[in-house]
Amino acid sequence: MNLHVPNASASAPGSALLAISGGRDSVALLHMLVSAGLKRLVLCHFNHGLRGRESGQDAAFVRRLAVHYGLPCEVEKADVITWAAKRKVSLETAARTLRYDFLHRMAAKHAAARIYLAHHADDQAETILANLCRGTGIGGLKGMVMETNSTPALCRPLLNKTRAEIADYVQKHGLSFREDSSNTSPQHRRNRLRHEVLPLLNAVYAREVSPLIVRLGKQAERDDDCLQQQALALIQEEGLITQEGRLRVTAKLRSQHPAVLSRVLYFWLGEVLGLPGLDSESLEAASSLLLPGGVAKMNLPEGRHLRRKAGYLWVTEPT
Numbered sequence: 001m002n003l004h005v006p007n008a009s010a011s012a013p014g015s016a017l018l019a020i021s022g023g024r025d026s027v028a029l030l031h032m033l034v035s036a037g038l039k040r041l042v043l044c045h046f047n048h049g050l051r052g053r054e055s056g057q058d059a060a061f062v063r064r065l066a067v068h069y070g071l072p073c074e075v076e077k078a079d080v081i082t083w084a085a086k087r088k089v090s091l092e093t094a095a096r097t098l099r100y101d102f103l104h105r106m107a108a109k110h111a112a113a114r115i116y117l118a119h120h121a122d123d124q125a126e127t128i129l130a131n132l133c134r135g136t137g138i139g140g141l142k143g144m145v146m147e148t149n150s151t152p153a154l155c156r157p158l159l160n161k162t163r164a165e166i167a168d169y170v171q172k173h174g175l176s177f178r179e180d181s182s183n184t185s186p187q188h189r190r191n192r193l194r195h196e197v198l199p200l201l202n203a204v205y206a207r208e209v210s211p212l213i214v215r216l217g218k219q220a221e222r223d224d225d226c227l228q229q230q231a232l233a234l235i236q237e238e239g240l241i242t243q244e245g246r247l248r249v250t251a252k253l254r255s256q257h258p259a260v261l262s263r264v265l266y267f268w269l270g271e272v273l274g275l276p277g278l279d280s281e282s283l284e285a286a287s288s289l290l291l292p293g294g295v296a297k298m299n300l301p302e303g304r305h306l307r308r309k310a311g312y313l314w315v316t317e318p319t
């Protein structure tokens, strides 16, 4: 299997982490990364403790893999259930948040510039479909990116490979891995997409729909990048964002295509002000505040408000 592995040369500076569950995909990626010559790899496993004894056995399996490959290993356990209950979030959200927090701490500890994840094309199709059903804009249609610009970068070298290709690889190389019993539980929406929705779509359209969804994701990424660049150039040229974090409503801003407008608003509200829970619907509604004579106030998630007055938009915090 041809795999593009950034930073694989043995002389590359710094180390990299592999987020490893012990499942088929991350075990395959471990084998590929080592085969590609990546030497300074740290295996990182997060024990969510959600599957009783099975969770402990996964962690023990990953430790044995690390010994087998002669690589360092970090394992951490957290009480995901209590954490989720305290913050009133779903177990899935809590598990993801705590796992990424662990991975970022480990990246700092090992001065790692990259975190490898074993997401593949079928995961990508499920992610895009899930985003679609939650009410995404084009941004959500992009799904996951192969490599983020962040530090540390999140790298997904398997994103173009299908689950079947990875299964073939694992079989060909005789790799053993852990089966996750929760991967079949219909309690998780993700599993229902995987085991019920996608097979039904395949049957209805008499073809594999995942590659089509992945292709749409790539097109969305390209088009969205172009619109984002236009929006960022406009923000800079016009000096749209003030030091106090307000948005200047200029004639040039108002004359923009709605696709550019919504990206200006997303950049301002999401990236600069860091507001959570912005979906395409609220961005569209926010665009209407830019129109002369349109509404001058709208509700934002978490009790905030967006207001327009005297040529500026700004956000008021909940009282």
Ligand SMILES: Nc1ncnc2c1ncn2[C@@H]1O[C@H](COP(=O)(O)OP(=O)(O)OP(=O)(O)O)[C@@H](O)[C@H]1O
Binding pocket: 018, 019, 020, 021, 022, 023, 024, 025, 026, 027, 044, 045, 046, 047, 048, 099, 116, 117, 118, 119, 123, 180, 183
């Ligand atoms: N417990 C964990 N500890 C560390 N990394 C994890 C863990 N669970 C998942 N990951 C990382 O996140 C990626 C995506 O997670 P996902 O839940 O889709 O994978 P999985 O089906 O549990 O495992 P795998 O991808 O290894 O078969 C994994 O490929 C792996 O890189």
